[in-house]
Amino acid sequence: MEPIRRDALVRATIAEIGAAGTLDVTVSQIARRAGMSSALAHHYFGGKDQIFLAAMRHILRGFRAEVVTALRAAQTPRARAEALIDASFAASSFDPATISAWMTLYAQAATHPETNRLLRLYQLRLHGNLRHALRPLSTSSDADAAMLGALIDGLYLRAALGGGTTAQAARATAHRALGQLIGGQS
Amino acid sequence: MEPIRRDALVRATIAEIGAAGTLDVTVSQIARRAGMSSALAHHYFGGKDQIFLAAMRHILRGFRAEVVTALRAAQTPRARAEALIDASFAASSFDPATISAWMTLYAQAATHPETNRLLRLYQLRLHGNLRHALRPLSTSSDADAAMLGALIDGLYLRAALGGGTTAQAARATAHRALGQLIGGQS
DNA sequence: TTTTATTGATTGACGAGTCAATAAAAAACC
DNA sequence: GGTTTTTTATTGACTCGTCAATCAATAAAA
Numbered sequence: 001m002e003p004i005r006r007d008a009l010v011r012a013t014i015a016e017i018g019a020a021g022t023l024d025v026t027v028s029q030i031a032r033r034a035g036m037s038s039a040l041a042h043h044y045f046g047g048k049d050q051i052f053l054a055a056m057r058h059i060l061r062g063f064r065a066e067v068v069t070a071l072r073a074a075q076t077p078r079a080r081a082e083a084l085i086d087a088s089f090a091a092s093s094f095d096p097a098t099i100s101a102w103m104t105l106y107a108q109a110a111t112h113p114e115t116n117r118l119l120r121l122y123q124l125r126l127h128g129n130l131r132h133a134l135r136p137l138s139t140s141s142d143a144d145a146a147m148l149g150a151l152i153d154g155l156y157l158r159a160a161l162g163g164g165t166t167a168q169a170a171r172a173t174a175h176r177a178l179g180q181l182i183g184g185q186s
Numbered sequence: 187m188e189p190i191r192r193d194a195l196v197r198a199t200i201a202e203i204g205a206a207g208t209l210d211v212t213v214s215q216i217a218r219r220a221g222m223s224s225a226l227a228h229h230y231f232g233g234k235d236q237i238f239l240a241a242m243r244h245i246l247r248g249f250r251a252e253v254v255t256a257l258r259a260a261q262t263p264r265a266r267a268e269a270l271i272d273a274s275f276a277a278s279s280f281d282p283a284t285i286s287a288w289m290t291l292y293a294q295a296a297t298h299p300e301t302n303r304l305l306r307l308y309q310l311r312l313h314g315n316l317r318h319a320l321r322p323l324s325t326s327s328d329a330d331a332a333m334l335g336a337l338i339d340g341l342y343l344r345a346a347l348g349g350g351t352t353a354q355a356a357r358a359t360a361h362r363a364l365g366q367l368i369g370g371q372s
Numbered sequence: 373t374t375t376t377a378t379t380g381a382t383t384g385a386c387g388a389g390t391c392a393a394t395a396a397a398a399a400a401c402c
Numbered sequence: 403g404g405t406t407t408t409t410t411a412t413t414g415a416c417t418c419g420t421c422a423a424t425c426a427a428t429a430a431a432a
Contacts, residue, residue, distance in 0.1 A: 001411065021297040026387060037413050042389060100296055107293035109347045110286055111207040120349050146351070147359050151333065154340025161295045163306050165332070173333050180366060187377065212421060223379050228423060 005044050006054070008034040013055040018097025023052070023104040049112075052104075056118055059101055063122075066090055067129065080133035081148075081178055084126070088152045089159070089171040099160045123149065137182040144181050151177055191230050192240070194220040199241040204283025209290040213237070235298075238290075242304055245287050249308075252276055253315065266319035267334075267364055270312070274338045275345070275357040285346045309335065323368040330367050337363055 012034035016025045027048055031041040045051045070083035092098065108115040130145035138144045155170035198220035202211045213234050217227040231237045256269035278284065294301040316331035324330045341356035 005411095023293075027389085028387075038388085039390080039413055040411080043412080046389095048388070096296075103293040103296055106343065106347070107209075107289040110282075110289055116347065119347060123344065123349055143359065143362065146355075147337065147363055150340035150344055150356075150359065151337045152340065153343055154336035154338065157292065157339055157343075158309065158336055161292070161302065161305060163309055169332075170336075173329065173336065176329065177333055191377095213423090214421075224422085225379055225381095225424080226377080229378080234422065 002044060005034075005036065005040065008036075009041055009045065009051060010054050010058045013051055014059065014097045014101065017055070017100045017104075018095060021096065021100055023100065027051070049114075053114060053118070056101060056105060056115070059098055060118065060122055062092065063087070064125070066092065071129070077133050077136045078178075078182065081130065081137070081182075082175065084129055084133060085148075085152065085171060085174045085178065088126075088156060089167050089174070091167075093156065094160060094167055102156075102160070126152070134182070148174070148178065148181070188230060191220075191222065191226065194222075195227055195231065195237060196240050196244045199237055200245065200283045200287065203241070203286045203290075204281060207282060207286055209238070209286065235300075239300060239304070242287060242291055242301070245284055246304065246308055248278065249273070250311070252278065257315070263319050263322045264364075264368065267316065267323070267368075268361065270315055270319060271334075271338065271357060271360045271364065274312075274342060275353050275360070277353075279342065280346060280353055288342075288346070312338070320368070334360070334364065334367070 009030060012030050013025075016030050016033055017023060020029075026038075027041055028038040030051065031038040034041070041051065045054065067084065067087045070087045071080055074080040074083040105115060105119055109119045110116075126149050127145050130148050131141050134141040134144050134148075152174055155165070155174055158165040159167045159170040195216060198216050199211070202216050202219055203209060206215075212224075213227050214224040216237065217224040220227070227237065231240065253270065253273045256273045257266055260266040260269040291301060291305055295305045296302075312335050313331050316334050317327050320327040320330050320334075338360055341351070341360055344351040345353045345356040
């Protein structure tokens, strides 16, 4: 039972955060959506924080899976870098629940050590992937990877928070930057 | 009395957010730090949300002032672009209170319309300033400004959330990107 | 005497986490 | 195979804290 319940709770958490647009959702709401009592949610997770962390890990795992499949299809180094960009701006990254969770991750990373660890994990992985892709293309792959990684995060922020920028435009900007970074031909 | 009290409350709010490292600060805490009762805080501001919004506006105003003075000292277009970068990574932007406030701004922008407006205002201003600085230097100043703006935000995020990146490194990366964007010489 | 400034005390709502009690399944025993 | 015992799953009801917001009362100016 335990794994089933935990999984249902994680899914319900993401759905609920997405619907509410904020992390201010009660354990009772989550539990109700998952079809159980709040007491049971506490029983299996121990506390709200841990439910939320599990949800975060779930989202990060999903993103990682997307990256892996995108990379598998890429043959050239440049295609690998492009695949990393595309994964970051994939539709699933712009699901309202994912956006909210992501923003909350940022907001909490300043105080909550475990959350900070998660965020850094994501950043390090992205950086590592980018550096690996850029190594054959650039003499300063490390610095370039740092730049591209930050650019991706910044673009995501703008696209996610609904300003003028759309996900498509953000993706295009990132590709343009990549083109500028490593010499010319597409 | 009213303007004095309001100002004291805004300052106390920022200080308290900085000390707590989160937006989870009670009106009573803020009021105590400002040397008055929570009832008075409510009396002058009407509610917690409005106190926070006032604090956000205060921070944004401070940032804007920093930008203005930095720009005034810049003579060439390139110096203007560099001044904009430096203002973004100035020490005051990394005050714990400022960091927390920014993160909260992002987290709330998804739901809270007034907060969203504030964020967009900041983004538009930065974009406008960058575009103006880049216009004599680039044939695609608009797209370049969009890229630099997003890059700045992304770098700030990484520097603020304490990963490996420091504020200095972030600044250097942004300068490097600027150099790459507009042809070579420093 | 009216207006402005100020607060202590209170209210009302909400929500995390606990607990004792029940139902259901599994295991142990004869 | 059937009965008892133990373990697992589940919940309703409750406790305990917290906190935003209100209000009636008081002090101080104007």
